[in-house]
């Protein structure tokens with residue numbers, strides 16, 4: 001299953017992401033990396049996840065319609081790209097600030 005997981009850099013979101021990846025799921029993690037507490041901890045958590053082939057991360061604010069729309073359009077674009085290449089599930093890179101920490 002492909003899962004959109006909010007707060008992926010947070011205490012709970014990071015652990016849930018680990019469990020989901022270990023269970024074979026694909027996780028699209030989002031987080032705005034706010035500074036409610038030391039942001040280095042959030043960066044450290046994302047560092048543990050970033051090399052997993054089934055994990056992608058986008059820094060965005062889920063209260064922003066614009067940023068959510070961009071993420072949705074990216075998903076649509078990715079779907080079309082995969083169809084065009086006949087490679088459903090192939091990992092394609094698009095620009096919405098992936099790993100812009």
Ligand SMILES: NC(=O)c1ccc[n+]([C@@H]2O[C@H](COP(=O)([O-])OP(=O)(O)OC[C@H]3O[C@@H](n4cnc5c(N)ncnc54)[C@H](O)[C@@H]3O)[C@@H](O)[C@H]2O)c1
Nearest residue numbers: 007009010011012013030031032033034042060061062063
């Ligand atoms: N930690 C606990 O023991 C516990 C227990 C019960 C309930 N909860 C609840 O679970 C939730 C997560 O808890 P946590 O301990 O993982 O907190 P956390 O602060 O570590 O994680 C929340 C994450 O969400 C991100 N975030 C906040 N607003 C955002 C936004 N608008 N857009 C994108 N990302 C945003 C933050 O940057 C943070 O990384 C909270 O609602 C908390 O009240 C936590």
